[in-house]
Amino acid sequence: MVVNFFNIGSLFAIGPLVDFVIHPDLQNISPLTEKMISVIESFAFPVSLSSFLLFFVSFVFFGSLFQAVSEYVVQKTRFKIVEALFSDCLNSFLSAKWQFFVGQKQGEFINLFSRELIMIASALGQVSQFTVGVVQIFFFLSVPFYISWQVTLLCIIGIVLLSIPFILFGRYGYVFGKKGTDYSKEFISLLNENFNLLKIVLGFANQKKCHTDLVKAYVRYANTTIQWLTLGNALFLLFRPVAVLIVAIALFFSRKFNVPVSEMSVLLLGFFQIAKSAGACVNMNTAIGNFFPSYELMKSLKEKADLEKQFTGMKIFKTLEDRICLKNLSFSYQENEWALKSINIIIEKSKMIALVGKSGSGKSTLIDMIMGFNEPQVGCIECDGVDIHKIDIDSYRSRIGYVPQDSVLFNTSIKENFLWAKPDASEKDIKEACFLAHADEFIDNFPEKYDTIVGDRGVRLSGGQLQRVALARAFLKKPDLLILDEATSSLDSHSEKLIQDAIDKFAIKTTVVIIAHRLSTVRKADHIYVLDQGKIVEEGKYNDLISKRGRFSSMVDMQELTK
Structure with a gap:
């Protein structure tokens, strides 16, 4: 509003300046100049060219100053809104079930939080500028309306008629925006996937195919972006002749209605x-149409995340007092195909429980159930007699130490990876956990020791080193429940022996659930559950199961034969 006031003031100041040039003696001046002279005199300024020049320059200066301030406020507001959208969306994602992430490509999230969020931020700026442009048009209209409402009315009719084609073409902004979002999502997903699997790409000597696929995906995205930018720029540039035509119409009818030269x-x-503001609004209308597909993508992913919200209760889980029970538990990923069927397991405090079975028998799915990643369709999980749905899931998971088969680390130092797991850990705590996991043996040999950068996903460490750091990270939490999902299956015998020794020591004072591929590693387990096709087919201690000569015994014999 303040900016528009100064802009209108600078326009009105032009009339007297023209009159001073044409009529230095101030004879036969326009009514507008007469009124401006009255304003000058009311401020006790001398009626002179210098006074009007001072007023004109002052209006332009303060108008520009307030416009700069308003632009800062608009930009700050715009990014505050984007920050709120980002935070709200991220909160929905991080509150969703694990299955939500399994059902999406990583590239979709990267694309959303990079390209699409930038598009939304840009569009919000365009919306604010569009609003400002519309307001400016109405304010600027007051000037010609004051001078000649007849000429103004005829020019408005001309602007409306000439703008219709531009508004219609502007609708293609949404079409190009939708294509741009789809192709960007495809390109980012493909890029992320190929770089995550780059070792496989190199191993198969498939660099050429990788290069071809990525370039094709990029070209599709680039071509759509070029079309959209060309449309926006073309509409803006083609509106220039319209602006000139409007000015020509105004000039023609001003002469017809005998409007004084100064006015x-x-x-x-x-x-x-x-006309300039109208052209900018037409261009921004196209850009705003291009923004909607980005917003729709963000909204659809957020709604999907909200529908798949992670269950959680109100009871804070402090420590495991007695046992965790899985009662008549059944779970399926697809209808009529049970991944787990009628599972009954008791995990007693300070005991080691082993889950064994061939690949696809349901062991990892069972671990996901215990960690609360999946919800059973039938049955329940109880912690100390309390249904897991009544327990705050974050407080429950905070008391679990988890080491998967393929552990990963953040691309930072070894020390920072430990502090990520436990921010308040002291240097003594970290070294004790590493000593227990036999990780100190190689960390102390690194030139930078605990400040050594491990690389993306821990790629600078060997498999055995990476797994021992991951195990130390779990030990550092001093969890009530340690879950090991085939943590030694891909390691050499030396690394496996070190890690197994660490697990055996740690199991003395905590509860351990272990999935084992090598059955010799579960000899010391207090109870073993044998799974097959999602069902428990045998259970008992190691020696008892061997003496039964059943499924477990056959699996042990098979491994002995293949040594």
């Missing part, structure tokens, strides 16, 4: 500003 100059400049 005509104000009127023409007013319509030039109106």
Whole structure:
């Protein structure tokens, strides 16, 4: 509002300046100049060219100053809104079930939080500028309306008629925006996937195919972006002749209605500003249409995450007092295909429980159930007699130490990876956990020791080193429940022996659930459950199961034969 006041003031100041040039003696001046002279005299300024120049320059200066301030406020507000959208969306994602992430490509999230969020931020700026442009048009219209409502009305009719084609073409912004979002999502997903699997790409000597696929995906995205940018720029540039035509119409009818030259100059400049703002609004209308697909993608992913919200209760889980029970538990990923069927397991405190079975028998799915990643369709999980749905899931998981088969680390130092797991850990705590996991043996040999950068996903460490750091990270939490999902299956015999020794020591004072591929590693387990096709087919201690000569015994014999 303040900016528009100064802009209108600068326009009105042009009339007297023209009159001073044409009529230095101030004879036969326009009514507008007469009123401006009255304003000058009311401020006790001398009626001179210098006074009007001072007023004109002052209006322009303060108008520009307030416009700069308002631009800062608009930009700050815009990014605050984007920050709120980002935070709200991220909160929905991080509150969703694990299955939500399994059902999406990583590239979709990367694309959303990079390209699409930038598009939304840009569109919000365009919306604010569009609003400002519309307001400016109405304010600028007051100037020519004051001088000649007849000329103004005829020019408005011309602007409306000439703008219709541009508004219609602007609708293609949504079409190009939808294509741009789809192709960007495809390109980012493919890029992320190929770089995550780059070792496989190199191993298969498939660099050429990788390069071809990525370039094709990029070209599809680039071509759509070029079309959209060309459309926006073309509409803006083609509106220039419209602006000139509007000014010409204003000039023609000003002569027809005998508008004084000084007032005509104000009127023409007013319509030039109106046409300029109208052209910017047409261009921004196209950009705003391009933004909607980005917002729709963010909204659809957020709604999907909200529908798949992670269950959680109100009871804070402090420590495991007695046992965890899985009662008549059944779970399926697809209808009529049970991944787990009628599972009954008791995990007693300070005991080691082993889950064994061939690949696809349901062992990892069972671990996901215990960690609360999946919900059973039938049955329940109880911690110390309390249904897991009544327990705050974050407090429950915070008391679990988890080491998967393929552990990963963040691309930072070894020390920072430990502090990520336990921010308040002291240097003594970290070294004790590493000593227990036999990780100190190689960390102390690194030139930078605990400040050694491990690389993306821990790629700078060997498999055995990476797994021992991951195990130390779990030990550092001093969990009530340690879950090991085939943590030694891909290691050499030396690394496996070190890690197994660490697990055996740690198991003395905590509860351990272990999935084992090598059955010799579960000799010391207090209870073993044998799974097959999602069902428990045998259970008992190691020696008892061997003496039964059943499924477990056959699996042990098979491994002995293959040594």
